[in-house]
Amino acid sequence: MSSFDRSLTGEVSGDLGQEWAVSPQAGDEERVVESALRPHSLHDFIGQPKVARQLALVLEGAKRRGRPPDHVLLSGPPGLGKTSLALIIGSELGTAVKITSGPAIERSGDLAAMLSNLAPGDVLFIDEIHRIARPAEELLYMAMEDFRVDVVVGKGPGATAIPLDINPFTLVGATTRAGLLTGPLRDRFGFVGQMEFYEPAELQQVLARSADLLGVELTDEGSAEIAGRSRGTPRIANRLLRRVRDYAEVEADGRVTREVAEAALALYDVDHLGLDRLDRAVLEALVGKFGGGPVGVATLAVAVGEEPHTVEEVCEPFLVRAGLLARTPRGRVATEAAWHHLGRQVPRGGIPLGRVSVDPPGAGASAEPLFDA
Ligand SMILES: Nc1ncnc2c1ncn2[C@@H]1O[C@H](COP(=O)(O)OP(=O)(O)OP(=O)(O)O)[C@@H](O)[C@H]1O
Numbered sequence: 001m002s003s004f005d006r007s008l009t010g011e012v013s014g015d016l017g018q019e020w021a022v023s024p025q026a027g028d029e030e031r032v033v034e035s036a037l038r039p040h041s042l043h044d045f046i047g048q049p050k051v052a053r054q055l056a057l058v059l060e061g062a063k064r065r066g067r068p069p070d071h072v073l074l075s076g077p078p079g080l081g082k083t084s085l086a087l088i089i090g091s092e093l094g095t096a097v098k099i100t101s102g103p104a105i106e107r108s109g110d111l112a113a114m115l116s117n118l119a120p121g122d123v124l125f126i127d128e129i130h131r132i133a134r135p136a137e138e139l140l141y142m143a144m145e146d147f148r149v150d151v152v153v154g155k156g157p158g159a160t161a162i163p164l165d166i167n168p169f170t171l172v173g174a175t176t177r178a179g180l181l182t183g184p185l186r187d188r189f190g191f192v193g194q195m196e197f198y199e200p201a202e203l204q205q206v207l208a209r210s211a212d213l214l215g216v217e218l219t220d221e222g223s224a225e226i227a228g229r230s231r232g233t234p235r236i237a238n239r240l241l242r243r244v245r246d247y248a249e250v251e252a253d254g255r256v257t258r259e260v261a262e263a264a265l266a267l268y269d270v271d272h273l274g275l276d277r278l279d280r281a282v283l284e285a286l287v288g289k290f291g292g293g294p295v296g297v298a299t300l301a302v303a304v305g306e307e308p309h310t311v312e313e314v315c316e317p318f319l320v321r322a323g324l325l326a327r328t329p330r331g332r333v334a335t336e337a338a339w340h341h342l343g344r345q346v347p348r349g350g351i352p353l354g355r356v357s358v359d360p361p362g363a364g365a366s367a368e369p370l371f372d373a
C-alpha cells in the first residue's frame with residue numbers, strides 16, 4: 001500500500017495498464033463527473049489554439065466536400081482533452097462515434113466486425129491506439145486506406161482472405177505515447193494533433209466553464225489559485241475545483257475565493273506549484289538525505305517508501321517539467337529551483353547542472369563528476 005494519496009493529481013499508480021485502459025462501463029466515479037464537464041463543440045473547447053484551428057479547417061473542408069475527413073491522430077499526455085476532442089469531431093460532423101480502445105481489441109476479428117458495422121461517415125474512436133495488437137493493426141491499414149477489410153475464412157493452409165468493402169469512416173486515434181506507434185500506422189493519419197499543456201489563463205477559462213456547469217461561485221482570484229496548481233492539465237483543474245467546492249460548502253459560505261482555495265488546497269496537500277505530498281517527499285529526500293544528488297532512482301524510491309516505477313513514472317515527469325529535478329547519467333539531481341521551493345539555501349557554489357547531460361540514465365553514461373570533491 002502506498003502511504004500517499006495520488007487521487008488529487010490523477011496520475012497513474014500501480015499497474016499502468018489497468019489505469020490507462022478505457023473501460024466501456026462508467027464504473028469509475030470520475031469518468032462520470034468528467035463526462036458532465038466535457039465540451040461538446042469546438043466552440044466550447046478551450047485552449048489548444050493550433051490543434052483546434054487546424055481541426056476546424058479539416059472538418060469544414062470535409063463537410064463541404066460531403067466526404068468523411070482524413071483520419072485524425074490526437075497525441076499528448078493524459079487529461080488534456082483527447083477524448084473530448086474525439087467526441088467533438090463526431091458532433092461537429094453530425095455523425096455517430098463508436099468508441100473502443102487498443103487494449104480492448106484482442107482479436108482482429110473483433111475489429112473487422114466493428115469496422116463492417118460502421119455507417120457511412122461514422123467516427124471510430126480508438127483510445128490508447130499504440131496498444132493495439134499487431135494483427136488488428138495490420139487489418140486497420142487496409143481499412144484506413146481503402147475502406148476494405150480482409151475476412152479470413154477457414155483455417156491453416158486452406159484459409160482464404162475475402163476482401164469486404166466497408167463504409168467510408170473516419171478513424172480518430174488517441175495516444176499518450178505517440179513514439180510507440182509504428183510508422184505505417186502513423187503514416188495513415190492525414191491529420192496529427194499534438195496536444196500541449198495549458199496556460200494558466202486557459203485553465204482559468206476551463207475552471208470558469210466548469211464552475212458554471214457545477215453551479216459554483218468562483219472568483220477570478222480563486223480560479224487563478226486553482227489554475228496555478230493544476231499542472232497545465234484541465235482534468236486536474238476540474239478535480240481540484242471539485243475538492244475546493246466541497247471545502248467551500250462545508251467550511252465557508254460556498255464561494256470559492258482565493259482564501260478558500262488556498263485553505264482547501266493546503267488541506268489536500270497540493271502546494272502552489274501543484275506538487276503533492278509524494279512529489280515533495282521525493283525532493284526533500286533528494287535534498288535532505290542525499291545533498292541534492294546525484295542519486296539513483298531506486299535509492300530515492302526506498303527513501304520515500306515507494307516503488308521505483310512510481311517515482312519514475314508518476315512523480316518525475318512533472319518534477320522534470322517543472323525544472324525541479326534533472327535526470328542525469330549518474331542519477332537524479334535536485335535543481336536550484338528545488339532547493340528554493342523547499343525553502344532551503346542552495347549549496348555554496350550552486351548546482352553545476354550546466355555540466356550535466358539531462359539524458360535519461362543509461363543513455364551514454366558520462367564519467368564527468370557532477371560535484372567537485
Ligand atoms: N479544452 C478543454 N476545455 C474544457 N474542458 C476540458 C478541455 N480539455 C479537457 N477538459 C476536461 O478535462 C477532462 C479530461 O479530458 P479528456 O478525458 O478529454 O482527456 P484525455 O486527453 O482523453 O485524457 P486520457 O489520456 O486520460 O484519456 C474532460 O472531462 C474535460 O472536462
Ligand SMILES: [Mg+2]
Nearest residue numbers: 082083127174
Ligand atoms: Mg481519453
